[in-house]
Amino acid sequence: MPINDTLNAFIDHGRIEVPPTKEGTLSGLTWALKDFFDLAGVPTGAGSPEWLATHPVPTKSTPVVDRLLGVGAKLVGKTYTDELAWSLNGENAHYGTPTNPAAPGRIPGGSSSGSAAATSGALVDFAIGSDTGGSVRLPASYCGIYGIRTTHGRIPLDGAVPLAPSYDTVGWFARSPELMQTIGDVLLDRVRAPRKPKRLLIARDLFDAVDETVRNLLQPSVDRLKAIVGASEDVDVAGGERDAWRNAFRVLQSGEAWAAHGEWISAVKPKLGPGVKERFAAAAVMDPAEIAAAKVLRNTIVEKVAALLADDAILVLPTAPGIAPLCKTPDAVLDVFRARAIELLCVSGHAGTPQMSLPVAKLDGCPIGLSIMAARDCDEDLLGLAVELNN
Numbered sequence: 199m200p201i202n203d204t205l206n207a208f209i210d211h212g213r214i215e216v217p218p219t220k221e222g223t224l225s226g227l228t229w230a231l232k233d234f235f236d237l238a239g240v241p242t243g244a245g246s247p248e249w250l251a252t253h254p255v256p257t258k259s260t261p262v263v264d265r266l267l268g269v270g271a272k273l274v275g276k277t278y279t280d281e282l283a284w285s286l287n288g289e290n291a292h293y294g295t296p297t298n299p300a301a302p303g304r305i306p307g308g309s310s311s312g313s314a315a316a317t318s319g320a321l322v323d324f325a326i327g328s329d330t331g332g333s334v335r336l337p338a339s340y341c342g343i344y345g346i347r348t349t350h351g352r353i354p355l356d357g358a359v360p361l362a363p364s365y366d367t368v369g370w371f372a373r374s375p376e377l378m379q380t381i382g383d384v385l386l387d388r389v390r391a392p393r394k395p396k397r398l399l400i401a402r403d404l405f406d407a408v409d410e411t412v413r414n415l416l417q418p419s420v421d422r423l424k425a426i427v428g429a430s431e432d433v434d435v436a437g438g439e440r441d442a443w444r445n446a447f448r449v450l451q452s453g454e455a456w457a458a459h460g461e462w463i464s465a466v467k468p469k470l471g472p473g474v475k476e477r478f479a480a481a482a483v484m485d486p487a488e489i490a491a492a493k494v495l496r497n498t499i500v501e502k503v504a505a506l507l508a509d510d511a512i513l514v515l516p517t518a519p520g521i522a523p524l525c526k527t528p529d530a531v532l533d534v535f536r537a538r539a540i541e542l543l544c545v546s547g548h549a550g551t552p553q554m555s556l557p558v559a560k561l562d563g564c565p566i567g568l569s570i571m572a573a574r575d576c577d578e579d580l581l582g583l584a585v586e587l588n589n
């Protein structure tokens with residue numbers, strides 16, 4: 199039976215059902231796929247009517263689809279994404295805004311907006327998204343669910359529309375850490391048992407970047423993590439360079455996005471929505487020298503974060519600056535909030551590390567997430583720690 203989509207989470211051209219190909223660990227569960235990933239026989243729209251109209255229907259599915267169908271999970275549709283995935287808001291000028299079930303009247307977060315809304319509202323058991331600059335972690339925080347950005351390159355992205363390939367990753371949402379872990383056992387290569395962290399690092403400078411009210415609400419969960427891990431210490435991650443790290447992400451993402459889509463944009467001249475239009479216009483005239491300088495800084499960030507997270511350390515940080523902004527918040531206000539969010543979200547993007555957002559607190563009835571980050575290829579450790587924190 200088709201999903202009764204009460205949340206505007208599912209895209210019309212993706213209203214399909216695909217039964218599992220085998221029984222397995224996810225038998226009896228339903229899931230949704232962000233309309234940024236190919237599904238054989240179904241158009242990929244990438245949040246853009248003109249992308250939908252100018253690209254052929256794929257004949258092969260992205261590998262994630264085959265893995266999940268092969269362990270018993272039933273696919274029940276494709277979900278909304280922000281236009282070409284280049285937004286953190288979840289408001290699509292062409293298709294509308296999925297409802298945030300955990301904070302009605304507020305944005306769900308993007309670009310994996312439909313997947314987050316469908317999971318939060320229990321239309322599905324779990325959903326697949328993609329995360330470049332926070333597009334799983336931020337909606338997870340806004341919608342009060344679990345969400346993980348996996349180690350860059352660990353899960354194949356064949357059959358996914360690119361945004362910034364050196365940052366793009368697969369991620370997923372669920373309402374329990376146990377299901378998050380079970381999905382990880384299916385999707386992550388080189389599966390191993392999670393290791394218990396040896397050190398907990400509290401990102402002092404990133405907690406300083408959010409309001410005191412948010413810090414205070416997250417503190418009990420930080421204290422519980424301290425008790426689980428044992429050894430802990432405060433560290434500065436970006437220190438006085440938060441703005442420089444955020445700007446480097448902007449520059450590199452812009453350069454890669456134009457490399458991926460500039461030719462199509464120049465030929466088709468699509469009617470891009472607010473925000474997305476301006477970002478692509480700026481990307482078209484990026485200074486190569488600025489891109490080169492940002493690459494140098496990124497290399498430094500990679501080394502610094504790898505050193506911090508060595509020897510089974512876990513970094514804890516806020517997922518977002520605060521609760522989800524109200525729908526129809528003026529663009530200028532959203533841009534300021536977006537910049538603050540990217541300061542928190544760009545660290546794992548630059549470093550290619552896994553990061554998981556946990557729904558641990560509420561402010562004015564709206565969810566706020568706390569994040570844990572591990573070294574590259576230590577995704578299992580995050581999933582295991584989330585289960586332990588929940589017990």
